[in-house]
Amino acid sequence: MTTNQAVSVAVADRRPLPHLLVFPFPAQGHLLPLLHLSTHLATRFAFSITVIITPKNLPLIQPFLSSSSQIHPLVLPLPPSSSLPSGAEHIRTLPDGTPSAALIHALSSLRPSILRWAKSQSNPPSALISDFFLGWCVNLAADLQISHVSFFSVSALLAAILHPLFLSLPPPSSTPVSVSPSLPSFPFPHLPSVFRRYVAGNPDWDFTRESFLSNSLSSAAIFDTFDFFDSHYLSHLRSSSYASGRLFAVGPIPPAVPESDNSNIFPYLDSCPPNSVVYICFGSQFTTEPALAAAISAGLESSGVRFVWAVGTAAPEEFNGKGKVVKGWVPQRAVLEHVAVAAFVTHCGWNSVLEGLVAGVLLLAWPMEADQFVNAKLLVEDAGVAVRICEGGPGKVPEAAELGRLIGEAVEEGSWPALRLKAAEMARKAKEAVAEGGSSFLAMEEMVKLLKQATTED
Template sequence: MAEAEQRNHLLVVPFPAPSHMLPLLDLAYFLSASFGFAVTVVVTPKNLPCLSPLLSRAPAVSPLVLPFPGDFDLPPGVEDAQGLRFPHVNTLLRALGGLHGPILRWAEEAAAAYLPVSAVLSDFFLGWTHRLAADLGVPRLVFSPSGAAALAVQHSLWRRLPQRTNFDDAEELIPFPSVPRSPLYPWRQLPTLFKIFEQGDPLSEFVRDGFLGNIDSWAFVINTFSELEKPYLDHLRDDLGHERVWAVGPLSLIGGGSSTERDAAVEELFAWLDGCIEASVVYVAFGSLAVLPPAQVSALAAGLEKSGARFVWAAKGVEETIPERFEERVAGRGRVLRGWAPQTAILGHPAVGAFLSHCGWNSVLEAVAAGVPVLTWPISADQYTNARLLKEELGMGTVAYEGVEPAPDPTELARVVTQSVGEAGRARREKAKDASRAMAAAVQEYSGSSYMNLAALKEELSRWTSLKAI
């Protein structure tokens, strides 16, 4: 490792949720393996196993294991810190802020003992690390596991704090005039963290300060690629007043991801898919955290049954609410997966012609990678923005439903599912294939836009480190 590269020591602070943590760890692996960065990842004991695949293949990556902060008051009925079960994400964000002091003490000792931290790379939920970086005298790079369009909406929300004029109307439209295409979102579609914000409340103000801290940070590293969201990336650069906004995704391809073994049940599933006509199967999944209420599960099951289409339903989290004898009634054309599902491999199978999804960003990127159009059913967070991007700008999305109340009409849901596969879905599949080809080009080593953005990140950070050393 060259001397200049040795000075690049990244302190990586992830948010402990799979959809946030895994792409950031892929980024850490790439920066370590390809660019020679030394990387230290902050982790609490409960999440240390998540680092095992990374640590086994990246000798320049080290864990910094710190106990989960306990110096805060948990609301009634919430498990202790080791349980990591909180009623709202904002409570977890505030709790994680308690890592500031321990990290700062460790960094001061590291600087004196062996290798000083040259930058902090942290999740956008951890805006308090902007102050941590300032205390260390180093730049902070914000990692966004969401796309650039969602980030633009997020910045507008926390700066402006728009309010409803009619507090009884969840459909009241909130304008975003500064965001490309000037979108309007009903109040109910805004992120929950914003909707529960109360001005003057210490917890709410802590959350807002964190997002404003993101805006003031040195750079943004976003899990997207330039060809997918160019207008929004350009907007972010204009809005932030600098060029240090790097689209480096999808990180599952850049960073190599982690391999998974197929068990017997999965092998049987792929044998079944091998016997299906091309683009005839709908894959149904709502991510690792989203859980549909029983009424929605019943309506979804009824819609799939009425559609007559072939399907694979990854039902983790809702298995117990699937209607009785449903699998018997759809035997031969429908499969229900319980527990873990190899989503990337399923989407990549030629038999899969559509993806009924909650539109979490990782799922969006996986659909684009596979060239599979999406039936959108957003529920919360950035998912409404992602669904809009898929439908209105990429042309590879169709609205299936949205939200969790009330339950969808099974007949209408069946119609959407039926028209998503076969010849009826060909036009959207072509759009999805176009996006997939653009993604493949973006991650090409040395020439792709995402690879070049990673190289620019390295150069800018090395330049900053060199100037500081003078």
């Protein structure tokens, strides 16, 4: 039976569709993967989806609302908070110095409104899927008397180290920090920034710490990753009974709605020979400081390679006619899969990691903050599909000539042959995972069974 037939039968029998409540965290790298997943659940598996969203973030989910009549917003105004300025409802609108913990804590003030809404529903939700930044939703689901599922738009490795970090709170150290003999150690500055910025005794941070720890108590957890890439750390979490050991690796989650494109990149890429372009992007949250932008510019110019550089700040428009600088949103998935693109200089944000793996391009790792050093470890040391060309950090600026040499080498025929072979294999495995019969395809079906079982038990 097709999805449309399933929906038609349910309507004809006047049976309500199984109803899921979805609560994304308002940051692009968190919100988009969960909305793509939610859209697949609505269109492929005949769920009714309600997405909790604040007014200023409603436009961000409009393409998903337009894609299916089974997806509905629950728009709730964010109550005033002493930690947040008025109108700060998204991670990118937080003033400098305001931590993500303030937004995490503030979003919990929506709890009474959500409970009132649920009581008014003739077809109340039978499960709540929330972003792992909102682990406090475990208690919200308990109040609603429904199952809770945590959604991780990050690697299983990140989840595996974040829980013991918040549990034990190791202090800053000059030696690598290890949380388990079966997990890698990291220099303290390379630990996830959401942990390093924790301030004991601060109400927002103490709430956030408990929120992250609560994810382990979920009925299940969904990961935007795939077994071939992340299997060791998925197994570690299962063996520790994290989220009752019910972990579903369903990634790389395919896009459920098309990417928008106002960039005019593709005429340039179409004019370039195959495997001749380096794509540079450090993510939507990163602001390129002038000294760093100058070093990248000099490195690109010295390399002489064709490039596309996605920036959020001012930069030269071209270098000797070789490159293109794009300000604002870039359809990154399509850019990476273009035949002209040979390599990707990436900050190692998780969405970029997955898109780079699927495209099979050479990855030049340049971690900056957040979970990016953890992801770079996965790419460079575990999977062997990337080369680390630089590291970010306060005041860190690369040597332009060396940067140019590495970028130039990335488009040379025959360079880094072992990495290119592994990148091609990883791309094949990523696509096989989400294809019919693949590990992520089967995990999605098992996850759907669990969610529908919650409906029948309601």
